[in-house]
Amino acid sequence: MYFLKRTLFLLPLLLVISFxxxxxVRAVPGGPFDRERKPASPxxxxxxxxxxxxxxxxxxxxxxxxxxLLHGDFGPSLKYRNHSVGDIIAQGLPVSIALGTAxxxxxLGAGIPLGFYTAARRGRWGSYAGSLLAVLAICVPSMVVGxxxxxxLAIKLRWFPVALxxxxxxxxxxxxxxxxxxxxxxxxxxxxxxxxTLHAEFITTARxxxxxxxxxxxxxxxxxxxxxxxxxxxxxxxxxxxxxFIVENLFQIPGIGVFMxxxxxDRDYTMVVGLVLLYAALLLVLNLLVDFACAALxxxxxxx
Amino acid sequence: MHPWLRTLxxxxxxxxxxxxxxxxxxxxxxxxxxxINGPDPQTVDPALATGIEDLRVIxxxxxxxxxxxxVTARPIPGLAERWEISRxxxxxxxxxxxxxxxxxxxxxxxxxxxxSWLRVLDPRTAAEYAGQLYYVTNAQSFNNGxxxxxxxxxxxxxxxxxxxxxxxxxxxxxxxxxxxxxxxxVPRQVIEKQGDQWMRASPLPxxxxxLLDGWRLNYKIRLRKNPxxxxxxxxxxxxxxxxSVSAPNTALNLYDTGQADVIWDLTNIPNELVDExxxxxxxxxxxxxxxxxxxxxxTQKPFDDSRVRRALAxxxxxxxxxxxxxxAGERPADHLVPDGTAHYTPAAGLGxxxxxxxxxxxxxxxPGGKGFPRFHYLFEGSGGGGRIHEQLGVEMQxxxxxxxxxxxxxxxxxxxVFLAAQNHLDYDLSRSSWxxxxxxxxxxxxxxxxxxxxxxxxxxxxxxxxxxxxxxLQTDPARRAALLQQAETILVREELPIVPIYFYAGFTYxxxxxxxxxxxxxxxxxxxxxxxxxxxxxxxGGATSxxxx
Numbered sequence: 001m002y003f004l005k006r007t008l009f010l011l012p013l014l015l016v017i018s019f020x021x022x023x024x025v026r027a028v029p030g031g032p033f034d035r036e037r038k039p040a041s042p043x044x045x046x047x048x049x050x051x052x053x054x055x056x057x058x059x060x061x062x063x064x065x066x067x068x069l070l071h072g073d074f075g076p077s078l079k080y081r082n083h084s085v086g087d088i089i090a091q092g093l094p095v096s097i098a099l100g101t102a103x104x105x106x107x108l109g110a111g112i113p114l115g116f117y118t119a120a121r122r123g124r125w126g127s128y129a130g131s132l133l134a135v136l137a138i139c140v141p142s143m144v145v146g147x148x149x150x151x152x153l154a155i156k157l158r159w160f161p162v163a164l165x166x167x168x169x170x171x172x173x174x175x176x177x178x179x180x181x182x183x184x185x186x187x188x189x190x191x192x193x194x195x196x197t198l199h200a201e202f203i204t205t206a207r208x209x210x211x212x213x214x215x216x217x218x219x220x221x222x223x224x225x226x227x228x229x230x231x232x233x234x235x236x237x238x239x240x241x242x243x244x245f246i247v248e249n250l251f252q253i254p255g256i257g258v259f260m261x262x263x264x265x266d267r268d269y270t271m272v273v274g275l276v277l278l279y280a281a282l283l284l285v286l287n288l289l290v291d292f293a294c295a296a297l298x299x300x301x302x303x304x
Numbered sequence: 305m306h307p308w309l310r311t312l313x314x315x316x317x318x319x320x321x322x323x324x325x326x327x328x329x330x331x332x333x334x335x336x337x338x339x340i341n342g343p344d345p346q347t348v349d350p351a352l353a354t355g356i357e358d359l360r361v362i363x364x365x366x367x368x369x370x371x372x373x374x375v376t377a378r379p380i381p382g383l384a385e386r387w388e389i390s391r392x393x394x395x396x397x398x399x400x401x402x403x404x405x406x407x408x409x410x411x412x413x414x415x416x417x418x419x420s421w422l423r424v425l426d427p428r429t430a431a432e433y434a435g436q437l438y439y440v441t442n443a444q445s446f447n448n449g450x451x452x453x454x455x456x457x458x459x460x461x462x463x464x465x466x467x468x469x470x471x472x473x474x475x476x477x478x479x480x481x482x483x484x485x486x487x488x489x490v491p492r493q494v495i496e497k498q499g500d501q502w503m504r505a506s507p508l509p510x511x512x513x514x515l516l517d518g519w520r521l522n523y524k525i526r527l528r529k530n531p532x533x534x535x536x537x538x539x540x541x542x543x544x545x546x547x548s549v550s551a552p553n554t555a556l557n558l559y560d561t562g563q564a565d566v567i568w569d570l571t572n573i574p575n576e577l578v579d580e581x582x583x584x585x586x587x588x589x590x591x592x593x594x595x596x597x598x599x600x601x602x603t604q605k606p607f608d609d610s611r612v613r614r615a616l617a618x619x620x621x622x623x624x625x626x627x628x629x630x631x632a633g634e635r636p637a638d639h640l641v642p643d644g645t646a647h648y649t650p651a652a653g654l655g656x657x658x659x660x661x662x663x664x665x666x667x668x669x670x671p672g673g674k675g676f677p678r679f680h681y682l683f684e685g686s687g688g689g690g691r692i693h694e695q696l697g698v699e700m701q702x703x704x705x706x707x708x709x710x711x712x713x714x715x716x717x718x719x720x721v722f723l724a725a726q727n728h729l730d731y732d733l734s735r736s737s738w739x740x741x742x743x744x745x746x747x748x749x750x751x752x753x754x755x756x757x758x759x760x761x762x763x764x765x766x767x768x769x770x771x772x773x774x775x776x777l778q779t780d781p782a783r784r785a786a787l788l789q790q791a792e793t794i795l796v797r798e799e800l801p802i803v804p805i806y807f808y809a810g811f812t813y814x815x816x817x818x819x820x821x822x823x824x825x826x827x828x829x830x831x832x833x834x835x836x837x838x839x840x841x842x843x844x845g846g847a848t849s850x851x852x853x
Contacts, residue, residue, distance in 0.1 A: 030720025033432065034727070035354065036737065038757040040435020043427075043448040051430040080521060082347050082503045091521055150557065162557040163549075165523070252549050252558075254523035267720055 006288055014280060018069075021276040022062055025269050032078040032267040052078060054269075065273070074277075075270035079263070085274040089256060092243070093278075095165060096255035099247070100240030102171055103179035107236070111183040112229065115190025119225075120217055122195065131191065137184030146177040146250045163251045170251075178247045182236055186229050193225035200224075227298055234290030238283040242275075335526065335545040337819070337835060340555045340567040344522045344548040349503060350488040351424045351431045356739065356828075359485045360568075361546055364514040364527050364832035366488035369398050369417065369467070370479050374834035377743060377825035378646070379479040383412065383489060383511065383534075384467070393474025393779045400465040405532050406491055406509035414461035416511075419492045422446075422454045433486040436741070439478060441470045474779045480742035488512070513539045513833035522548055527832065540821075540836035559813065565837075566822065567813040568830065570632050575690045578632045586813050589633030590824030591644045593740035594808035595748065597637070598681070598733050599726070602801050603762035606676065607732065611668040613800040617654050618661035619707040620700060626806050629695050633809035639796045641745040641788075642807045644826050648745045648785050651792035653804065658707040665708055673709025680715045683735035684722040693735055696805065726760050736760075736802070743827060745788045746776065752795055752802070763801035768794050 033048050049055045053064060068075055074085035111134075118130035153173060154162045160173050197203065198221055206216050243257025256275065263271035345358045350366050353359060363372075371382035384398040404412035421440070424431045425447045438444045441458030445451035458470030471478065481487060489511040495502045502508075508516050513535065514527035525546045529539050547564060549555045552574040558564040567573060570589075573581060581587050600607040607613060622636035635643070638653025662672070670676045681700065683693040694716060701712045712733070717725065726734050738758075740747040750756060753772055754764035768791055775787035796804065810828035821835035 028720075029724045030718075031724075034720055034723040035432075036723070037354075038727070038760075039432050040438055040757065041444065041448065042757065044430070044432060044434050047427040047430040047447075047449075048432065051428065076500065080346050081352050082349055082500065083521065084501075088521055147553070155557065155561070158561075161563070162561050163554045164547075164558070164563065249551050250554060252523070252547070252551070252554050254520055258522055258550070265719065 003288070003292055006291075010281075010284055010288075013284065014277060017280045018066075018273060018277050019062060021273045022065065022269075023058060025264070025267070025272045026058065028267065030267055032269060034267070052076070065270075074274040077268055077271050079266045079268040079271065085270050088259060088271065089274060089278065092254055092256035092259060095253060096243035096248075096257055097241050099171070099174055099178065099253060099255060100237070100243065102175040103182065103240050104233075104237055106175050106179035107182035107186055108229075108233075110179070111186030112190055112226070114183070115187035115229075116194065116217075116222065118187065119191045119194030119198075130187070134184045134187035134191070137180045138188070140180075142177050142181060142244070142246050143250075145180055146173075146247060149173050149176055150250075165251075165253050170253075174247050174251045174253060177250070178240065178244050182240070185232070185236075189228050189232055190225060193228045194221055197221045197225040224298065227294055230293060230297075231290055234286040235283060238279065238286045241282055242279050333543065335543040336541040336837065337543075337566065337832075338545045338547060338564045340549050340558065340564045340572055341525075341546040342548070342569045342572050343550065345525065345546075347503075348516065348519070348525070350420070350485045350490060351429055351433075353485050354432050356569075357548075360830070361525050361527070362485045362488065363512070363829060364544070365510045365512045365516060366485070366490060367512040368484070368488040369400075369482040372483050372825075372827065372829045372831060374821065374829075374831050375823045375825065377827040377829050379483045382483065383417070384482075387479075393476075394471045396469040396471070396478065397462075398467040398469070400467070401534055402465070404511075404534055406493070406511070407507070407532055410493065410509065411464070412489060412511055413464045414467045415464065416492055417467050417489050418459050418461045420490045421459050421487060422457060423490070423495070424486055425457060426454070431486065436481055436484055436486045439471050439473075439475045439481070441472055473777050475776070476781065476784060477742045477744035477746060480744060484741060513831075514544065517543070524548065533833075535833070539833040541832070544832050544835075565814060565819055566835075568811060568822075568828070570809065570811040571690075573811075573813065575692070581813070582631070585817075586815050588812045588814075588822075588824055589809045590811075590828075591635070591642065591826055592808045592810035592828055593642050593645065593743065593747075593826045594737060595637060595640055595642055595804055596634075596735075596737045596806050596808065597640065597802045597804040599731075599736050599761045599802050600733060600800070601729055601731050601762060603729055604732060606668065606670070607679075609668050610799050611664045612670075613803070614654060615661040615664040615668070615708065616704065617800050617803045618657045618664070619704055620803065620805075621656045621703065622805055623656070625696060625699050628699070629692060630806060632811065634806045635809075637804035637807050639792060640802065640804050641748045641792060642740070642826070645740070645745055646743045647781055649789060650745075651789050651796055653796040654800070661708060665710075670710070673711075676708075676710040678711050678713060679732035680713045681733045681735070682715050682717060682722060682725060682731040684717055684719040697735075729760070729762055734760075737808070739808070740827075745785075745792070746772075749788060749791055749795070761801040763799070765794065765799060768799075 033045065039045055053061055065075060076084050077088055080088060114130055114134060118127040121127040150162055150173060154160045160169050164170060203216060203221060206220050242260060243255040245257045245261045247253070248255045248257040259271060260275050263275060341360055342357050343355065345361050346355060347353050347358060348361050348365060350362050353362055367382045369382055369384040370379035373380045383400055383404060385401045387396055387398045389396055400414060406412055421437060423429055424434050425437055425443050427447060427449050434447045442451055442456050443458065446454055446457050460468050462468050491509045494505045494508065498505055503516070510516065510530055513530055513533045515530045517528035518526040527544045529542045530536060533539065549558065549572065552572055555567055555572045556574060559567055600613050602608050622638070626634055626636045638655060639650040641648060641650045643650060665673065681697050683697055686693045694714065697714045701714060704710050704712060725731055738748060738751065749772060751758045752763065753759065753769050771787055771791040775784050775791065778784035778787060810824060812822050814822060818838050819835065820838055822830045
């Protein structure tokens with residue numbers, strides 16, 4: 001029942017978000033056609049604005065936009081005048097999804113074992129080393145990690161290409177650059193989750209019953225300790241799927257991350273609203289799925 | 305096994321699947337030439353294009369009546385093989401070549417040219433560079449919407465191979481304009497069917513040496529040799545890729561690992577490495593038709609007084625500024641029209657004279673800088689991770705503080721906010737640059753006419769306007785150049801609504817032992833069909849000599 005209500009709320013929520021984005025991006029000073037060189041006559045500017053209906057009142061422009069949305073048309077891009085917003089997203093989103101999913105898998109695949117290890121070996125030097133690694137992964141920004149990886153693995157060792165996209169080899173360095181931070185976060189989250197869980201009563205009970213430490217850790221503590229990681233995964237996945245500006249810029253990957261930043265700087269109104277809607281929809285849906293998963297997995301959690 | 309472990313184990317499994325999936329991308333043939341073009345082209349529609357990165361690609365796709373000579377960038381016959389100009393310089397009659405075709409059975413006609421130009425002028429196209437055609441009679445009225453009948457615009461097809469153009473006044477650079485991207489010939493048959501999305505048509509007929517083989521935004525544009533181009537025999541490379549690379553370090557990495565053959569534009573190499581890269585034979589810098597300057601807001605006190613403006617110009621040692629920060633081949637500028645502009649000797653500017661500067665400032669009522677209000681220098685972020693605008697601003701601030709005793713604040717803004725402020729004359733001093741559209745002083749000097757939208761200084765000078773108008777009515781090139789020089793003298797010696805700082809350097813980066821056909825011309829245009837690779841030639845030469853032995 002609760003989840004049904006949440007699902008129904010999605011649509012009105014997206015509508016409000018679309019209107020806010022629509023209005024805010026037009027309120028910012030500077031327009032999509034402001035350039036260092038102005039057109040030769042004010043009429044040219046007038047023609048431009050008329051073509052994209054920018055001379056109409058805001059509510060009219062918004063209604064026109066909504067009408068387009070109903071047909072699945074996000075409007076033409078104001079910067080890439082031969083492309084529509086839908087085209088650009090269709091070109092770039094699969095690439096960002098591929099990269100984001102790879103980074104997601106890497107983050108979980110490296111972060112969960114690391115966090116588990118540092119919690120299981122707490123107090124020993126192995127745990128401290130592991131924690132240090134995790135913290136380093138969080139603190140060193142991708143702007144630094146990326147060039148270092150390129151320098152070592154692509155230029156010196158020539159194992160991978162320096163940039164661009166197209167083969168599995170092109171996927172490795174961007175995945176590492178993008179996923180390292182999240183791997184560190186997940187490791188720390190799981191570490192904290194494990195330590196908290198290990199103090200719970202049902203763990204004491206399991207130990208009292210005579211269960212081996214491995215069984216206690218893996219079968220009883222881990223499924224509960226991993227729940228914060230699960231909650232974090234939702235927004236993390238939404239973030240990863242819509243592309244990272246830094247990584248896509250550095251490796252020149254044709255995803256939509258670059259557009260998310262550049263569209264605001266270029267005042268490409270339609271592109272901004274389209275991307276905001278995409279990101280919002282992803283975030284809302286993923287959060288919903290995560291909450292659903294949490295409720296299903298943790299018998300203690302009940303939503304009304 | 306615990307269900308959790310199974311779930312965890314599926315993650316590396318998913319990763320491997322993804323990896324393999326990514327491998328399923330279709331392998332495409334390697335290009336003959338890979339060029340790092342710089343920022344992503346926004347469009348390759350000649351009527352809509354504005355940036356130089358757009359032009360570089362369009363240069364290969366669509367041609368106009370004239371085209372650029374790869375060596376000198378002067379206009380040479382393109383789709384038109386010859387032309388006649390009337391005595392008064394107002395009427396041009398162009399004769400198109402024989403047997404021009406879009407594709408077999410579809411000739412390129414004079415009607416196509418007229419259609420292309422009228423499309424640029426049509427208000428519904430909303431072409432930003434429609435102004436390039438305003439020299440044609442009735443063009444501006446048609447673009448403004450005041451004239452509804454396009455057949456009254458001064459461009460007509462006399463027959464399928466003859467075009468007659470009527471101009472408002474003699475225009476010395478009109479043939480240069482005909483080579484400019486906006487005036488290129490586009491396929492009417494496709495546009496009329498597909499409207500705004502016509503570039504997605506497949507096949508897409510083009511009037512230039514190449515076809516559009518693929519266009520991936522923020523990544524790559526692929527050009528394939530057009531077999532129906534009139535000069536296809538001289539197009540040496542079959543496949544050319546233009547890469548859009550935004551990070552200069554990535555561009556250099558791609559070049560050094562052999563994934564790119566050419567880089568052009570200085571913004572595409574890391575500024576900090578210029579001194580190092582200059583030592584390599586790949587580095588080519590040359591004079592360019594671009595100027596870096598700053599504007600005064602002449603509607604604001606005390607910058608309404610030309611003595612103040614002259615004082616600030618005289619107090620700036622531009623040679624020092626350039627040698628300190630700009631090592632790529634830029635030159636200090638005392639006048640606005642870059643050196644090397646065709647058929648023109650630039651005016652002499654003011655130079656560096658701090659004593660005279662102090663004297664003028666005192667005359668204007670601010671002896672030793674006393675009483676001079678604090679003022680701001682507006683600029684936007686310097687692209688490509690550099691800080692050149694800021695660095696030059698700091699130097700200017702320091703120089704004037706020391707020499708004149710006046711205090712300037714720096715105000716960096718986001719690009720669009722900066723442009724809005726400049727447009728509304730909401731500044732004291734603001735940074736500017738201008739790249740010429742064609743090789744003639746007019747492209748710079750017309751900016752400061754009283755009615756020009758790119759003036760943005762509030763400066764209005766009737767004598768300047770009259771000199772410019774007179775110059776552009778002149779058919780005698782020597783007399784015209786003299787008049788333009790007089791106008792420029794007012795601009796850079798007497799009135800100074802702007803202060804020029806330096807001239808840009810054109811830049812190409814390629815290995816001349818492997819690649820030829822890229823020449824250092826002042827417009828920095830490099831028609832793709834002139835470029836060729838040396839190794840191919842060597843292979844051919846080797847094979848022939850083997851046969852002869």
